[in-house]
Amino acid sequence: MREDWERRRDAYCTGILDNQLNLLAEFLGDNEWLIGDQLSYIDFTAYEVLDWFRVFAPISVDKQPIIGRYLxxxxxxxxxxxxxKSSKYKSWPMTGPRAKWGSK
Structure with a gap:
């Protein structure tokens, strides 16, 4: 089962995620934030998703230094x-207990 999960994750990364991260990096370009020089709520949502991807598929995120600098x-x-840095912060679990990934 784990091998199947890893195969499916890798297929997703090479078939979809890598391209989407490349498009995002191109869009971000030299901007500090997604809409330019101003931090917005969009950056909070984008950060959360990109942080998940950094754990789920670190190789895909590492291919995009622009995204790494953004994070x-x-x-x-x-x-x-x-x-x-506080005791309130929890890096894991990332999802609820019923999720196949990110919960245990």
């Missing part, structure tokens, strides 16, 4: 950095 910029925002 670091977000994580280095004062309140975000403080929260991530």
């Amino acid at each position: 670091c910029r977000f994580e280095n925002l004062g309140p975000i950095a403080a929260y991530r």
Whole structure:
């Protein structure tokens, strides 16, 4: 079962995710944030999804240095950095207990 899951994950990464991350990196370009120089709620949603992908498919995310820098910029925002260092922050689980990935 695990081999099947890994095969399906790898197929998703090479067939869909890699291309989508490439498009996102092109869109982001030299901008600090998704809509330019201003942080917006869109960046919070995008960060959460990209953080999941960084754990789910690190090789795919690592292929895009622009996205890596974007994630670091977000994580280095004062309140975000403080929260991530606090005892309230939990990096895992990422999903609910019924999910096939990210819950245990």
